[in-house]
Amino acid sequence: MSDDQHTAPSxxxxxxxxxxxxxxxxxxxxxxxxxGATSIEVLYQQIEQCSLSPxxxxxxxxxxxxxxxxxxxALYVYRFYVVAESQVLAALELAIRECIGDKVLTAFQKxxxxxxxxxxxxxxxxxxxLARHKLMQNEDFPIWHxxxxxxxxxxxxxxxxxxxxxxxLEEYQLDESEIxxxxxxxxxxxxxxxxxxxxxxxNIHSHGSTMLHNQVLLSFxxxxxxxxxxFERTAVEKQ
Numbered sequence: 110m111s112d113d114q115h116t117a118p119s120x121x122x123x124x125x126x127x128x129x130x131x132x133x134x135x136x137x138x139x140x141x142x143x144x145g146a147t148s149i150e151v152l153y154q155q156i157e158q159c160s161l162s163p164x165x166x167x168x169x170x171x172x173x174x175x176x177x178x179x180x181x182x183a184l185y186v187y188r189f190y191v192v193a194e195s196q197v198l199a200a201l202e203l204a205i206r207e208c209i210g211d212k213v214l215t216a217f218q219k220x221x222x223x224x225x226x227x228x229x230x231x232x233x234x235x236x237x238x239l240a241r242h243k244l245m246q247n248e249d250f251p252i253w254h255x256x257x258x259x260x261x262x263x264x265x266x267x268x269x270x271x272x273x274x275x276x277x278l279e280e281y282q283l284d285e286s287e288i289x290x291x292x293x294x295x296x297x298x299x300x301x302x303x304x305x306x307x308x309x310x311x312n313i314h315s316h317g318s319t320m321l322h323n324q325v326l327l328s329f330x331x332x333x334x335x336x337x338x339x340f341e342r343t344a345v346e347k348q
Contacts (some may be wrong), residue, residue, distance in 0.1 A: 130206040139186040159329040164340040172200040194325040195314035233308040
């Protein structure tokens with residue numbers, strides 16, 4: 110058998126995964142085009158809605174905007190999406206620690222421990238503090254207000270899939286008017302979902318991961334809301 114037959118098949122390496130050169134540093138990463146991110150203007154329209162209020166200290170806004178800039182530069186390096194999400198989660202943890210204070214958070218940790226609830230110092234504990242002190246609430250988040258619509262859309266899709274299977278249909282024209290949102294009243298504690306999921310995402314990034322995706326905009330939306338509402342409500346309390 111020749112040496113050529115022993116050679117492993119070459120792997121596809123995207124230009125965005127290699128060190129860029131001065132010649133191609135601003136060449137768009139083609140993977141973006143699969144998802145409609147065809148220009149910097151498209152990404153800017155998505156990320157500029159996620160901003161922090163003037164109540165937030167400048168040094169936290171800088172960390173947050175570092176994450177937003179990484180999101181923009183993901184047009185050129187697709188892997189920057191997950192780096193941007195990691196950075197915005199770090200900005201969230203910094204913001205909570207700075208707004209609430211280490212002493213208060215440590216006292217809260219001891220209070221939970223005395224009641225049999227054990228959280229190590231970190232984002233999970235910090236979010237739990239915000240939740241229990243009503244510094245973030247379900248009503249703050251647009252997705253929570255859409256919960257009944259989301260449930261109705263899922264039920265409608267399930268109904269159509271079942272109908273197509275039963276009748277042997279190859280296609281079905283979806284009709285928005287057939288989606289009955291009024292039939293749903295979902296009890297959905299989105300704050301608790303965020304308390305559980307955001308720290309898990311943070312840990313995945315912190316401990317190293319080969320995960321690759323561009324679905325990070327929701328994290329930016331939620332984190333900007335959490336930070337803004339936290340500083341707004343603590344300012345009111347101090348007055």
